[in-house]
Amino acid sequence: MRTWKLVGFEIKQQVKNPILLTITAIFLIFVYSEFSIYLIHYPVKNQQDIEAISSSGRHAYLYVERDTSEAKKVLQDSFDNLSVEDFGGNSTDYRLVRKWIDTEYNNSMTMDEVLESFTRQVNSPRLRDFMNKRIQRATEKIGTPEQINNNILQELKGNSFAEKISMIYADRTQVVASLLAIPLFAFLFAKDRRYQMSELIRIKPIDAFRYVTSRYMGCFIVYISMIAGIGMILNIWLCINLHRGGWEIDVITIFKDIIVYILPSLLFITMFIILIYLLSSNELVTVPICLIYIIYNITMKAFTGTHDNDINWFQYIIRNDDGLSLPLDWSIISHRLLYLVLFFVLLVLSCGVWKTNKTQFWNRE
Amino acid sequence: MSIIVQHLTKSYRTKINVLHNMDLVIPQGMFGLLGRNGAGKTTFMRILSTLLAPTSGSVEICNITLNKKNIPKIKALIGYLPQEFNFYPNLRIDEALDYMGILYLMDDKRRARRIDEVLMEVNLFNERTKKVKQLSGGMRRRLGIAQAILHEPQVLIVDEPTAGVDPLERISIRNLLSDYSKNHTVLLSSHIVEDIAVTCQQVAVLNRSEVAYSGELKELIKRGKGAVWSCSLQNVKELDEMKRKYTVISSQYFENSIEVRILSRIRPNTSSIEVEPSIEDAYMLLLEEGSDRQ
Numbered sequence: 194m195r196t197w198k199l200v201g202f203e204i205k206q207q208v209k210n211p212i213l214l215t216i217t218a219i220f221l222i223f224v225y226s227e228f229s230i231y232l233i234h235y236p237v238k239n240q241q242d243i244e245a246i247s248s249s250g251r252h253a254y255l256y257v258e259r260d261t262s263e264a265k266k267v268l269q270d271s272f273d274n275l276s277v278e279d280f281g282g283n284s285t286d287y288r289l290v291r292k293w294i295d296t297e298y299n300n301s302m303t304m305d306e307v308l309e310s311f312t313r314q315v316n317s318p319r320l321r322d323f324m325n326k327r328i329q330r331a332t333e334k335i336g337t338p339e340q341i342n343n344n345i346l347q348e349l350k351g352n353s354f355a356e357k358i359s360m361i362y363a364d365r366t367q368v369v370a371s372l373l374a375i376p377l378f379a380f381l382f383a384k385d386r387r388y389q390m391s392e393l394i395r396i397k398p399i400d401a402f403r404y405v406t407s408r409y410m411g412c413f414i415v416y417i418s419m420i421a422g423i424g425m426i427l428n429i430w431l432c433i434n435l436h437r438g439g440w441e442i443d444v445i446t447i448f449k450d451i452i453v454y455i456l457p458s459l460l461f462i463t464m465f466i467i468l469i470y471l472l473s474s475n476e477l478v479t480v481p482i483c484l485i486y487i488i489y490n491i492t493m494k495a496f497t498g499t500h501d502n503d504i505n506w507f508q509y510i511i512r513n514d515d516g517l518s519l520p521l522d523w524s525i526i527s528h529r530l531l532y533l534v535l536f537f538v539l540l541v542l543s544c545g546v547w548k549t550n551k552t553q554f555w556n557r558e
Numbered sequence: 559m560s561i562i563v564q565h566l567t568k569s570y571r572t573k574i575n576v577l578h579n580m581d582l583v584i585p586q587g588m589f590g591l592l593g594r595n596g597a598g599k600t601t602f603m604r605i606l607s608t609l610l611a612p613t614s615g616s617v618e619i620c621n622i623t624l625n626k627k628n629i630p631k632i633k634a635l636i637g638y639l640p641q642e643f644n645f646y647p648n649l650r651i652d653e654a655l656d657y658m659g660i661l662y663l664m665d666d667k668r669r670a671r672r673i674d675e676v677l678m679e680v681n682l683f684n685e686r687t688k689k690v691k692q693l694s695g696g697m698r699r700r701l702g703i704a705q706a707i708l709h710e711p712q713v714l715i716v717d718e719p720t721a722g723v724d725p726l727e728r729i730s731i732r733n734l735l736s737d738y739s740k741n742h743t744v745l746l747s748s749h750i751v752e753d754i755a756v757t758c759q760q761v762a763v764l765n766r767s768e769v770a771y772s773g774e775l776k777e778l779i780k781r782g783k784g785a786v787w788s789c790s791l792q793n794v795k796e797l798d799e800m801k802r803k804y805t806v807i808s809s810q811y812f813e814n815s816i817e818v819r820i821l822s823r824i825r826p827n828t829s830s831i832e833v834e835p836s837i838e839d840a841y842m843l844l845l846e847e848g849s850d851r852q
Contacts, residue, residue, distance in 0.1 A: 198660045209648070389644040393705065396607050397661035398633040404661070 196407050199399075203411020212380065216373045217419050223369050224362075224423055231358050232430055236345075236438030237338040247335070254344035257336035261303075268307070268331035269300045280323075289315055290323070304328050342438070352518045355431055355443040361516035362424050362447070363454035368510065370420055370455070371462045371487045378466040379479045381412050382547070386474070401548035405467075406540065413463055420459070421451050453521065453529060454511055461509045461532045462487065464539040471546040504528050509535075559586040559620055559712050559743045561606065566615035568601055576601045578767040580615065588739040590754035590775070591747040592841055593764035599747040600641060602764070603717050606745070607638040620712055634662075637706035641717040644698070647691035651682055651701060654690055658705040669708075676704040680734060696727030703734055713743045720753055732757050755837040763841060765848045775837060782835025782843050785823050789830040791816045800826065805846055807839060821846060 207213050230249050234242040247255055259267065272294050280286040293314050298307065311324045336344065349357060382405075385391045394404070424447055432442035465486070470479040490508045504511055504524050509532050513519060561584040568577040577598045593599045604610040606617060608629045617624040622631055645654045652673060659669035677683040680700040685693075693701065699719055706714055716735060720728040728750070735744050736757045748754055754761055755775065762772040771778055786807075791797050797816050800806060805821040819833070820826050821843050835843075 198666075202657055202660055206646070206649075384646065388646050389642055390646065392609060392638070392640045393643055393645075393658070394661060395609060396633060396636075396638045397658070398630050398663055399661045400630070 196403050199403070199407035200411045200414070203408050204415055207412050207415040210377075212377050213415060213419075216377055216416075220369065220373060220420070221423065223365075224427060227365055228358070228362070228427055232427070232434065235354065235431075236435065236440055237341045238438070239338060242338065243335060243341065246341075254348055255335055255341055256333040257340045257344070259332055259334050264304065264332045265300050268304075268328065271327055271331060272298065286317075286320060286323075289317070290320060304332055342440075346440070353441040353443040353446075354435060355428060355441075356446045356518055357516040358431055359424075359428060359443070359447045359450045359516075360513050360518065362427060363450040364511075364513045364516065366420060366424065366455050367458045367512075368487075368491050370416075370459055371490070371510070372484070374416065374459065374463050375466055375480055375483050375487075377412065377416065378409075378463045379470050379476050379483070381408060381467060382470060383476050402541075402544045405544045405547050409464070409467060409540070409543075413460070416463070417456065417459060420455065424451060424455075449521075453525065457529045457532045457536070458509050458511070460536040461539070462490075464536050464543065468539050468543045468546065471543055471550060474550065506531065560584060561620075561713065561743065561745070562616075562618040564616045566602075566605070566617060567613045568598070568605060568610065569613050575767050577605075577612075580769050582762055582769055582772055584743060584745055584762075585760065586739075586741075586743050587760070588736060588744045588746060588758045590758035590761040591745060591764065592751065592754060592761060593747075594845065595749075597764040598767045599764055600717055603638070603640075603715050603745065603747060606713075607636055607715055608632055609638075634709070635711055636713045636715060637709065637711035639702045639706045639714075639716040639719055641721065643702055645690040645701070647689065649690050650687050651677070651690065651693075652686040654701065655705060655708060659708055662709040664709055672708050672710070676708055679707070679737075680704045681730065696723040696730070699723055699727065699731055700734070703731065707738060711742070713745070714738055715745045717747050718749065719746065720748060720750055728753065751838045751841055763844055765845055770844055770848045778844070779835055779837055779840045782821075782840035784832065785821055785843050786833050786835040786839045787820045787822060787826055787830040788833045789818055789820065789827060791818060805842065807842060 230245060234245045237243060237246065243255065246252060258264075275287070275291065275294070277284050277287045280290075293311055297310050297314055302310065308321075308324060308328060312321055315321070315324075335341075345354065385394055428444060428447040432444055435442050462483075466479065466483050469482050470476065473479055473482075490510045491512075506528065511519075511525065511528065519525060561582075563580050563582040563584075566577055566580040566582075567575060569575045580602070591599050591602070601610065605612050606619065606624075608624065611626075612624075619632055620635055622628050622635070624632060649657065655673045655676065656669065659673065662669075664672065674683070677686055680703055682697060682700055682704065685697065690698070690701070703716070703719065706716065714735070719731050719735065723731065732753055735746060738744055739757075746754065746758065759775055760773065761775050761778060763770045763778070771781075791800060792815060794816070797806070797809060797818065800818060800820065804826050807819040807821055809819075810817045819839075820830065821839060825832075
């Protein structure tokens with residue numbers, strides 16, 4: 194019971210903590226910038242939604258195929274209006290393509306025949322790309338809201354849109370919340386030293402395990418509650434919109450994704466941050482070490498040159514950029530269990546370091 | 559409720575003895591600890607409060623031997639106020655004490671009752687909702703004492719509790735500690751000899767890591783008998799001459815003379831008059847004679 198008293202005390206302090214309030218604001222801004230497009234423009238209702246989604250990047254589901262005759266006409270028109278500016282002012286490229294059009298192209302060709310003939314006549318990978326894009330633009334067009342929504346649902350392959358967004362939330366949150374956790378957890382025990390409270394605390398009969406665990410839990414509970422709360426609000430908002438659009442809703446998956454992906458990752462990295470601080474007793478050392486470690490976990494490619502896998506035993510974050518549904522199989526479960534075990538190992542180590550740490554307040558000796 | 563220290567030594571890897579072969583008995587009541595900066599007072603107090611382990615020797619607090627196994631028991635018995643301390647600045651006074659009470663593993667009822675009681679005792683009850691950062695130095699010291707006595711420890715260890723506070727606050731803090739010592743053991747270290755003089759019956763003086771004196775305050779003062787002189791000098795030249803030969807405790811400038819107080823086992827000059835020693839005189843004499851021996 195007394196442990197929970199200390200947890201409760203820490204929770205009350207963290208709720209008023211300016212660092213946490215700043216982190217919450219930053220996280221909210223991030224969530225809004227990343228997810229507002231889904232909240233406001235999905236399901237697609239009108240041209241405004243289409244333009245907003247289009248401006249956020251190329252999404253295959255925005256496009257539908259033109260019929261053959263329309264495609265040929267569009268391609269013909271694009272060839273008729275070709276100019277040097279289309280080649281960035283490169284007149285050599287323009288002349289090459291112009292020559293091919295004038296000598297080889299006719300509008301009875303299929304798109305495949307167009308590409309094959311062009312590739313045969315013009316030996317330039319760059320110009321091949323150019324022609325490819327022209328053909329793509331000719332063969333597809335931005336669909337109507339109904340067509341786009343159908344495309345989205347087909348891409349989901351039976352999964353709900355809410356599931357996809359939940360998975361994206363789990364992916365992005367593991368990254369962003371890990372980075373934002375650094376100042377919060379690096380300073381958690383630093384303030385005992387900074388405010389000269391270390392001796393007052395160490396003279397008390399509370400044992401190291403109870404003290405470290407309680408302070409940590411108080412801080413972590415507030416942090417994960419903030420993240421989970423924002424995730425759930427996001428999910429509810431999305432589900433309301435999906436329901437209005439006649440799409441399937443899913444209010445459960447977000448819980449699963451928080452528990453399976455976000456919680457173990459944040460438990461591990463926050464305890465890692467605390468252990469590094471307790472070992473170094475120096476926030477200025479802790480921050481860069483944790484930053485480098487988190488960046489390594491976000492993308493191992495930056496350090497080793499190997500490609501990211503979804504699940505890698507050396508990375509605590511399970512990446513899933515596209516939000517594709519990952520089957521909850523043994524590889525994921527064992528990965529999560531491993532990092533939960535590592536969390537407990539780091540916790541025990543941290544308690545031991547705190548207990549024996551003499552440098553924190555015996556600087557005068 | 560006594561503290562018994564036997565052959566206590568504390569040294570570090572640099573082989574410097576911070577404390578050397580200390581023997582001391584601290585009975586119930588107010589016990590003063592005097593000594594220069596670096597004499598080992600704070601180290602001694604940290605050992606008693608389990609923050610430091612001794613290199614050798616033994617310490618017994620209320621019949622419990624100080625060792626690793628007994629640390630939790632001893633922590634429950636003692637209250638400690640370090641020389642330098644603070645609290646999280648945005649905590650209110652009652653929150654700060656609540657936090658300390660939780661760390662003392664006190665149950666809710668007892669903690670709530672004791673918070674009210676100690677706030678009354680240290681005269682901070684009406685300021686209980688003030689934040690720590692709003693407190694003056696003296697109020698912060700009183701809050702420090704409040705957290706030290708919150709769990710009603712049998713032994714209270716206070717390191718320089720009146721350092722940097724104004725005379726009124728000093729008196730208030732002295733009275734607090736004196737009241738607490740009626741039924742408990744209070745070990746008080748201070749540079750301010752007067753604080754020891756008006757509150758303690760027993761004192762120990764640490765000099766160069768060793769106990770130079772331990773016993774009743776009046777016996778310490780008696781040692782100064784015949785060694786404290788008052789005389790009147792004509793000018794600064796005479797004063798300088800006197801300072802070269804003897805320890806001048808104080809000098810007061812008047813219109814036509816300088817009144818000086820001197821420590822010496824022999825009469826300094828024919829016009830010197832022997833005066834009753836104060837605790838400060840006795841303390842200075844002890845330190846001086848201790849230095850001469852070395």
